Amino acid sequence: MMKLTFHGAAREVTGVNYLLEDSTTKLLIDCGLFQGAKTAEEKNRDPFPYNPLEIDVLFVTHAHLDHIGRIPKLVRAGFKGRIISTLPTRDLAELSLTDSLGILTKEAERDGEKPIYEEKDVQRAMSLWETVEYDSEITVNDLKVTFKEAGHILGSAMVEIKRGDKRVVFTGDLGNPPTPLLKDPHKLENANYLIMESTYGDKEHEGRDERKTKVERIIEDTIKNKGVLMIPAFSIERTQELLFELNDLAENGRIPRVPIFLDSPLAIKATAIYKKHEDYYNKEAKYIIESGDDVFKFPGLEFSLTTEESKKINNVPPPKIIIAGSGMSTGGRIIHHEKRYLPDSNSALLLVGFQSAGSLGRRIQEGAKWVKILGEDIPVKAGVIRIKGYSAHPDTNWLLDFVKGSSERLEKVFVAQGEMKAASFIAQRIRDYLGVKAVVPKQGDSFELDM
Numbered sequence: 001m002m003k004l005t006f007h008g009a010a011r012e013v014t015g016v017n018y019l020l021e022d023s024t025t026k027l028l029i030d031c032g033l034f035q036g037a038k039t040a041e042e043k044n045r046d047p048f049p050y051n052p053l054e055i056d057v058l059f060v061t062h063a064h065l066d067h068i069g070r071i072p073k074l075v076r077a078g079f080k081g082r083i084i085s086t087l088p089t090r091d092l093a094e095l096s097l098t099d100s101l102g103i104l105t106k107e108a109e110r111d112g113e114k115p116i117y118e119e120k121d122v123q124r125a126m127s128l129w130e131t132v133e134y135d136s137e138i139t140v141n142d143l144k145v146t147f148k149e150a151g152h153i154l155g156s157a158m159v160e161i162k163r164g165d166k167r168v169v170f171t172g173d174l175g176n177p178p179t180p181l182l183k184d185p186h187k188l189e190n191a192n193y194l195i196m197e198s199t200y201g202d203k204e205h206e207g208r209d210e211r212k213t214k215v216e217r218i219i220e221d222t223i224k225n226k227g228v229l230m231i232p233a234f235s236i237e238r239t240q241e242l243l244f245e246l247n248d249l250a251e252n253g254r255i256p257r258v259p260i261f262l263d264s265p266l267a268i269k270a271t272a273i274y275k276k277h278e279d280y281y282n283k284e285a286k287y288i289i290e291s292g293d294d295v296f297k298f299p300g301l302e303f304s305l306t307t308e309e310s311k312k313i314n315n316v317p318p319p320k321i322i323i324a325g326s327g328m329s330t331g332g333r334i335i336h337h338e339k340r341y342l343p344d345s346n347s348a349l350l351l352v353g354f355q356s357a358g359s360l361g362r363r364i365q366e367g368a369k370w371v372k373i374l375g376e377d378i379p380v381k382a383g384v385i386r387i388k389g390y391s392a393h394p395d396t397n398w399l400l401d402f403v404k405g406s407s408e409r410l411e412k413v414f415v416a417q418g419e420m421k422a423a424s425f426i427a428q429r430i431r432d433y434l435g436v437k438a439v440v441p442k443q444g445d446s447f448e449l450d451m
């Protein structure tokens with residue numbers, strides 16, 4: 001018997017942290033930040049509800065902060081075990097954790113608190129970090145662990161843990177295939193237990209072709225209106241996918257030449273890591289690169305690394321396109337552009353990612369006419385356009401199909417990493433259509449796994 005406990009991402013998307021244990025082994029899957037909601041910072045400061053010293057191994061599914069953001073805090077709290085992920089995840093995690101230091105420190109100072117970790121904790125975490133290839137087996141006591149392609153961001157993986165012929169699979173975040181750069185998620189086979197993400201468990205996505213055509217049209221409209229197109233984008237994956245598609249549109253003359261600014265040091269550095277790990281791309285992307293195209297370089301594209309370069313964007317007359325973080329407009333350079341251009345009815349804001357409850361992005365998405373940015377009330381007169389096809393997570397139909405791959409064998413599905421509405425919707429469908437037990441655990445819930 002093993003015991004599985006949900007210490008995060010239960011009935012919410014963020015804060016992923018699962019404990020799988022028996023009398024001899026204690027494993028963690030992910031150790032992420034809670035993000036978005038008002039209570040998030042408090043929850044991030046709470047002590048871990050288990051003893052970090054007793055954990056043998058932390059498996060990391062991918063490098064998004066809601067999966068890795070509390071790892072340095074775990075190390076600070078005494079964790080001395082192994083940290084294991086794929087190589088791109090390790091590289092992206094180091095970048096992301098270092099990058100978020102500044103924001104964490106600032107937030108903590110504002111609240112008169114100590115930051116949840118410091119630079120030395122990041123360094124110590126990196127020194128415990130080992131990497132593994134997809135599909136190769138790691139042994140931890142009597143358990144065999146394998147990382148499988150999850151197709152969500154570069155290096156993202158599902159973690160399969162096996163004892164004898166019993167398997168439990170943690171999906172981490174899953175991709176929304178086909179994607180421009182990544183391979184499709186591995187199919188689910190022979191799983192007895194599944195811990196599944198459900199970000200879009202109650203939604204249906206639009207097609208891929210549609211999304212590129214939509215972007216093309218939005219860019220054309222913005223140019224015609226002499227406006228500014230702002231795209232808040234997650235620095236890892238979404239930005240690289242956007243660049244990849246803009247590269248195609250620009251080089252094939254489907255959009256007129258306008259200045260396109262990538263205004264995010266994090267996204268620029270993440271793009272360099274993507275370039276370093278091209279061997280993890282899918283066949284089609286590799287083919288384009290091998291034929292000599294630099295997919296992150298095209299006429300009009302400029303990288304704004306420094307604050308000075310970022311400020312210069314203001315002096316460039318519209319039309320122009322600005323891609324900047326953060327993806328939910330909770331901070332970063334995008335909010336400065338939003339403050340400047342949201343009051344402009346010729347400009348537009350393009351939302352390509354999930355906007356978590358409580359975030360500025362979510363308020364704009366839901367049609368707020370006024371928003372508070374950097375302490376000022378700002379009218380929203382710019383167009384707000386949402387393209388769901390860019391989602392880095394699969395929709396309800398894909399998820400159902402994914403579970404079906406193992407429905408004969410599945411004893412129970414735990415639906416997590418989704419808001420209550422999304423999680424319970426897909427859980428109900430799994431019960432109704434596949435006849436498989438599916439539950440939506442609460443924070444702190446434990447379950448016995450017969451393995």
Ligand SMILES: [Zn+2]
Nearest residue numbers: 062064152173
């Ligand atoms: Zn993710």
